Amino acid sequence: MSDTKTSPQPADAAEDPDVERLSTAPEENDSVPPGMGAFGWLRWFWRQLTSMRVALLLLFLLSLAAIPGSLVPQNTNAFKVAEWKNAHKGLAPIYEKLQLFDVYSSVWFSAIYILLFVSLAGCILPRTWQFVGVLRAQPPAAPRNLARMPVYAAWHTDAAPEKVNAAAHRLLRKRGFRAAADPGSVAAEKGYLREVGNLLFHFALFALLAGFAWASLFSGSGTKIVLEGQGYSNTTTQLDDFTGSAFYGVDDLDAFGFKLDGFTADYQTEGPTAGTAKEFVANVRYWDGADTGKQKNARIEVNHPLEVGGSKVFLTAHGFAPVVTVRNARNEVVYRGPTVFLPRDSNVTSPGVIKVNDYGTGPDGQKTQMAFQGFFLPTAAADFTHTGPISVFPAAADPRLVLSVYVGDLRTDSGLPQNVYELDNKAMTQLKVNDAPATAILKVGEGWELPDGYGTVTFDGYQQWANFTVSHRPGNTVALIGAVAAVLGLIGSLFVQRRRIWVRAVAAPDGRTLVEVAGLGRSESARTAEELAAIAVELQDDAPAADEPPADGPPGPDVPADDAPPADNAPAAADSPAAAVPTAPETKE
Amino acid sequence: MLLAQVDTQLANISNYLIYSAMTVYTLAMFAQIFEWTFGAKGGVAVRSAQQSTLAESVADSAEAAKGVRKVTVTVASQGGGTTTLTRTALADAGATTVTSGRGDGGPADGVGPAGTSEKADLVGRMAVSLTVLGLLLHAASVATRGLSVMRWPWGNMYEFSCAFALMMVGAYVILLATKKNVRWLGLPVTVVALLILGVAVAVLYTDSEQLVPALHSYWLGIHVSAATVCGGAFFAAFVTTVAYLLKDRYEHRIAAGLTVRAANLMERLPASGTLDKLSYRINAIIFPLWTFTIIAGAIWAEVAWGKYWEWDPKETWSFITWVAYAAYLHARATAGWRGRKAAYLALLAFACWLFNFYGVNIFITGKHSYAGV
Numbered sequence: 020m021s022d023t024k025t026s027p028q029p030a031d032a033a034e035d036p037d038v039e040r041l042s043t044a045p046e047e048n049d050s051v052p053p054g055m056g057a058f059g060w061l062r063w064f065w066r067q068l069t070s071m072r073v074a075l076l077l078l079f080l081l082s083l084a085a086i087p088g089s090l091v092p093q094n095t096n097a098f099k100v101a102e103w104k105n106a107h108k109g110l111a112p113i114y115e116k117l118q119l120f121d122v123y124s125s126v127w128f129s130a131i132y133i134l135l136f137v138s139l140a141g142c143i144l145p146r147t148w149q150f151v152g153v154l155r156a157q158p159p160a161a162p163r164n165l166a167r168m169p170v171y172a173a174w175h176t177d178a179a180p181e182k183v184n185a186a187a188h189r190l191l192r193k194r195g196f197r198a199a200a201d202p203g204s205v206a207a208e209k210g211y212l213r214e215v216g217n218l219l220f221h222f223a224l225f226a227l228l229a230g231f232a233w234a235s236l237f238s239g240s241g242t243k244i245v246l247e248g249q250g251y252s253n254t255t256t257q258l259d260d261f262t263g264s265a266f267y268g269v270d271d272l273d274a275f276g277f278k279l280d281g282f283t284a285d286y287q288t289e290g291p292t293a294g295t296a297k298e299f300v301a302n303v304r305y306w307d308g309a310d311t312g313k314q315k316n317a318r319i320e321v322n323h324p325l326e327v328g329g330s331k332v333f334l335t336a337h338g339f340a341p342v343v344t345v346r347n348a349r350n351e352v353v354y355r356g357p358t359v360f361l362p363r364d365s366n367v368t369s370p371g372v373i374k375v376n377d378y379g380t381g382p383d384g385q386k387t388q389m390a391f392q393g394f395f396l397p398t399a400a401a402d403f404t405h406t407g408p409i410s411v412f413p414a415a416a417d418p419r420l421v422l423s424v425y426v427g428d429l430r431t432d433s434g435l436p437q438n439v440y441e442l443d444n445k446a447m448t449q450l451k452v453n454d455a456p457a458t459a460i461l462k463v464g465e466g467w468e469l470p471d472g473y474g475t476v477t478f479d480g481y482q483q484w485a486n487f488t489v490s491h492r493p494g495n496t497v498a499l500i501g502a503v504a505a506v507l508g509l510i511g512s513l514f515v516q517r518r519r520i521w522v523r524a525v526a527a528p529d530g531r532t533l534v535e536v537a538g539l540g541r542s543e544s545a546r547t548a549e550e551l552a553a554i555a556v557e558l559q560d561d562a563p564a565a566d567e568p569p570a571d572g573p574p575g576p577d578v579p580a581d582d583a584p585p586a587d588n589a590p591a592a593a594d595s596p597a598a599a600v601p602t603a604p605e606t607k608e
Numbered sequence: 609m610l611l612a613q614v615d616t617q618l619a620n621i622s623n624y625l626i627y628s629a630m631t632v633y634t635l636a637m638f639a640q641i642f643e644w645t646f647g648a649k650g651g652v653a654v655r656s657a658q659q660s661t662l663a664e665s666v667a668d669s670a671e672a673a674k675g676v677r678k679v680t681v682t683v684a685s686q687g688g689g690t691t692t693l694t695r696t697a698l699a700d701a702g703a704t705t706v707t708s709g710r711g712d713g714g715p716a717d718g719v720g721p722a723g724t725s726e727k728a729d730l731v732g733r734m735a736v737s738l739t740v741l742g743l744l745l746h747a748a749s750v751a752t753r754g755l756s757v758m759r760w761p762w763g764n765m766y767e768f769s770c771a772f773a774l775m776m777v778g779a780y781v782i783l784l785a786t787k788k789n790v791r792w793l794g795l796p797v798t799v800v801a802l803l804i805l806g807v808a809v810a811v812l813y814t815d816s817e818q819l820v821p822a823l824h825s826y827w828l829g830i831h832v833s834a835a836t837v838c839g840g841a842f843f844a845a846f847v848t849t850v851a852y853l854l855k856d857r858y859e860h861r862i863a864a865g866l867t868v869r870a871a872n873l874m875e876r877l878p879a880s881g882t883l884d885k886l887s888y889r890i891n892a893i894i895f896p897l898w899t900f901t902i903i904a905g906a907i908w909a910e911v912a913w914g915k916y917w918e919w920d921p922k923e924t925w926s927f928i929t930w931v932a933y934a935a936y937l938h939a940r941a942t943a944g945w946r947g948r949k950a951a952y953l954a955l956l957a958f959a960c961w962l963f964n965f966y967g968v969n970i971f972i973t974g975k976h977s978y979a980g981v
Contacts, residue, residue: 071942075935082931082960089924091974123919172681231917239916299821319819322912333914490914498916502903509896527707548683555679562702 027186038189068134068143077135080352084131088122133563141276143221150214153369157199160209161521162535165384168521168537172555175531176524176562177502182532184522186561190554193511193521204523210540216511223504230498238488239263239271244359245279246340246497248481252276253330253489273491277305278314286414294412295365301485320486329491332489336486338362346471348382353389357482358394361440367394368410372442373422374429381426382472388429389473392442393422395481399460408460420461420478422570474511506554516540520554524562534562618756619816625749626770630805632742633777633798639735640721642796646731647723648872717878720791736784736793742798743777750774756816762832765821765969767837769808771832773801775840778981791837792877796847804843807966827908834901839965845890849951852883857949884947888940891954896931902926921972925964932957 090101118125196207241261255269360371380493398412427447518540540547683769
């Protein structure tokens with residue numbers, strides 16, 4: 020992005036074109052060259068793309084394009100997308116075509132930011148080059164007519180011109196200016212950090228982009244539900260699901276593992292926000308690499324992931340797993356253990372399915388399978404005839420297991436992948452009592468005699484589980500460095516002022532010395548004037564002001580004395596470059 | 609993490625304090641309305657008086673005694689006029705004094721809401737005192753709210769609203785304390801503060817409680833504190849931008865010889881150039897902080913959710929706001945965009961910010977939804 024150069028270059032300034040340009044921003048030329056060929060068009064296109072106007076437009080488009088992503092559910096949350104698609108069946112295909120479920124990786128969103136970054140590069144690279152040139156060169160020599168600069172002061176002195184110039188050179192150096200002593204004048208410049216900050220900020224954006232790209236190409240994450248007392252090792256077979264990227268697949272998983280020793284959740288117990296979580300802690304023992312020998316203890320909390328082997332382990336959810344024992348018609352134990360139920364609401368009302376694949380032979384002598392569908396309620400409502408089974412508090416204060424039972428074919432052998440948390444009851448029949456579905460509400464330790472002689476189920480207890488997200492994301496450091504550099508760059512480019520000061524002491528016709536001091540900075544700020552005044556006052560140590568001649572105002576060396584306007588309004592005329600170039604252009608892209 | 613119980617007594621005190629602060633702000637607002645009404649006379653007269661003072665001071669310094677070092681600096685201003693700045697240094701004392709003022713360079717700043725009326729000025733001073741009192745009550749309310757749960761008092765929208773209204777009024781009082789010519793800002797600032805607090809108390813109120821585990825992090829102190837400061841500053845910049853647009857149109861109509869409305873109100877506002885500069889400065893100063901807020905949020909997100917950027921609605925709208933303010937800052941450096949067009953961009957950016965705070969929490973559910981909203 021480049022600055023639009025604001026100043027019509029006045030004829031007067033043409034002789035020293037560099038002097039009045041404090042910015043290294045390339046100048047703009049919007050006109051299409053006449054009779055241009057393909058190259059000309061290319062050149063014109065490039066100019067347009069790197070112009071500030073187009074950059075502004077792209078910025079505007081970028082913010083506009085980001086909006087739909089905040090209103091339409093995104094594919095990162097597949098559940099919400101499915102829900103939305105169900106509710107808007109007509110619109111869904113159109114949205115799908117427009118990539119509205121993947122806004123931030125869509126073709127159009129990418130096109131905007133890629134164009135923006137190309138535009139940025141097209142501006143920043145030449146600008147850096149130019150800035151290097153500026154740093155290698157001396158500050159531009161004093162323009163012929165200093166009185167036309169935006170900030171100006173002059174006085175007569177009896178000190179010799181060379182001495183005044185030398186003093187000015189010393190003084191400006193002392194004040195941290197880069198100063199160059201030219202014959203008869205001194206040129207000085209300060210505030211290079213502004214452009215440094217400006218360039219740094221824009222390069223930092225590239226670093227951020229690189230960090231983003233690195234992360235999206237080389238990262239992967241998976242989730243795993245771990246029961247209390249269970250262990251986990253970071254391999255694809257153990258993960259519940261895994262999302263990789265172009266260069267990070269299941270074979271790249273970092274080798275480590277951990278064992279969940281215990282999970283505790285602490286909730287508000289009173290007040291209107293009772294039930295709001297206060298603390299979730301997972302106590303684990305973990306090991307790095309394949310060697311399970313060296314184990315270390317760690318606590319994983321919501322804001323405190325575990326860092327191990329290039330991955331981070333985040334605690335993302337928790338819930339309960341009821342422990343049941345199922346006996347078949349012949350009183351053989353055919354299922355025993357905890358089954359993970361997934362919470363549905365903030366009070367951990369947890370629907371779930373217990374699939375008994377190896378039930379064996381049913382009371383009718385036929386081979387069959389069995390499934391329980393139901394809810395685990397950590398604190399069951401006193402009465403849920405109207406609400407259905409719900410929990411009223413997230414901790415297990417009064418747990419209940421609500422079950423209904425199916426028999427038939429679970430279709431686990433159909434070859435199709437099956438969701439362990441859902442029941443495919445197409446080939447199953449629900450057991451009934453008096454034509455109503457048979458259900459039981461069990462306390463811990465209670466059993467249920469199943470209808471039609473199908474055996475029993477006992478609710479032995481429950482275990483807690485924690486869901487962990489294992490995430491491998493490189494590029495964070497790059498992005499962080501980019502972000503920090505961006506802020507530093509911004510501070511430099513917004514708070515530092517770049518300004519030039521020239522001092523010229525010449526012998527006047529009357530034998531005295533005329534000292535002229537002029538400055539060029541952003542007109543936004545009075546600080547350049549203040550600084551110039553301070554420098555001028557200090558310079559008077561070496562060049563004390565003599566009485567002014569009757570013709571008030573400084574006669575410039577090349578301006579006849581009677582022609583000179585009074586100092587107070589010297590640059591007031593409209594033709595003056597000082598008025599036409601009020602902006603030593605602010606540059607803050 | 610220390611999890612203290614909720615001290616309901618302190619929480620109640622906090623509520624009483626916020627209502628008291630609102631009452632005092634309301635009184636301050638009425639005092640400011642009186643100030644504007646009483647001060648309806650004499651803005652123009654004061655302006656010329658000020659100019660002549662400047663002319664005199666320049667003349668005085670021209671005749672300054674020997675042994676005094678004096679420099680008069682001519683400054684070209686944007687309107688094509690000039691400003692002079694005189695600096696004198698006593699040879700023996702080494703002290704420097706600076707006189708600066710406007711010459712013929714464009715419209716001058718108005719004198720402020722009180723005009724030349726002493727009565728108005730008195731009421732205005734009372735308004736300032738009331739604002740300071742309101743600020744103290746307000747600050748005490750935020751502090752007791754925090755102490756009641758022993759954490760940073762910006763864990764939900766109610767607390768956050770109170771905090772950034774506090775930042776805004778605080779910024780105004782600090783500007784006043786540094787003798788800036790910002791008395792005119794008093795009325796809009798108290799009105800906006802009352803609006804924010806009103807919405808907070810009536811719509812967003814939630815009892816003082818401990819936070820969900822996701823908010824148990826020192827990043828709450830960093831990320832959200834920065835956001836509150838940004839909120840206060842963006843509001844102040846918005847008020848200034850609106851004032852700029854009004855005053856700019858007024859000045860243009862005057863220059864074109866058209867009829868103007870509310871002339872004596874407008875006359876008392878600072879010049880459009882001054883307002884423009886002020887709103888730019890506030891935005892420019894706060895932009896790096898806003899950038900920092902987003903980055904701090906991203907770092908926190910990385911710690912809490914595993915990804916530093918997930919296009920959560922709040923993140924998305926922060927980004928949109930950031931891009932809009934970036935566009936404003938760029939526009940202000942671009943020919944053909946400077947001035948009114950840039951100001952409209954600033955308003956648009958502020959609208960994005962506003963939506964980011966209220967709209968995203970109320971209309972869109974995302975990971976930044978806490979305590980119901």
